[in-house]
Amino acid sequence: MKINQNFWNKFYNSKNDLKIPKPSNFGIFFYKNFIKRNNEILEIGCGNGRDAFLFSKKTKKIIALDQSKKAIKINLLVSKKFKKKINFLNKDFAKIYKDKKLKFDILYARFFLHTINQKQENDLFKIIKYFKKKNSFLVGLEFRTNKDILIKKGKYINQNTRFTDHYRRFINVKSFLEKIKKNNFKVVYFKQGINLSKTKNENPNLCRLIFKV
8 A cells, every 4th residue: 555655654754773673572482382383484564574583583584575665675685694594685575476486384464454454454354365375374363353453543435434644443352253153263362452562652442363284
């Protein structure tokens, strides 16, 4: 989404310290409990690479996508500086499935689902089915829900979508779980509420959802 691209390019334009950033709480949780050595991972919406850098300690291969050219440029410089084998790409996630050779063990996306519209969410489900290996495929998501306080702010777009300084679609968790069930995916971990990614400025209502395909 072009509007969000511009926002995040400006945001990352001030982040030039070339250090490996601290991983997210969800990234640490996912790394400890679900990532196995030599897993091959596709991360969508990697931002500053904070979780990709952590995951690279175990993974055999990791491709990390983000639409912010500035974020990817910095990630590549940090990756080179610290000799990390991570393939950071400035690429639209909905187009990557054209590469028929790619197969992964895990798809990971933190703070991504609420940045895309319904059509793009459908594209995400196509990618999940397309990239999975024969035996199993794990999907790890963390996203803002429609219980989040930010839904009361910004310009009203529709029932669950607002625009402040950038676009957000607050996810109806019940509907999303029904969609997972409809696709015959198996939920292996679920948690919703506050205190999952608390900062000095906010304490969002989030959903952590991990399911097998």
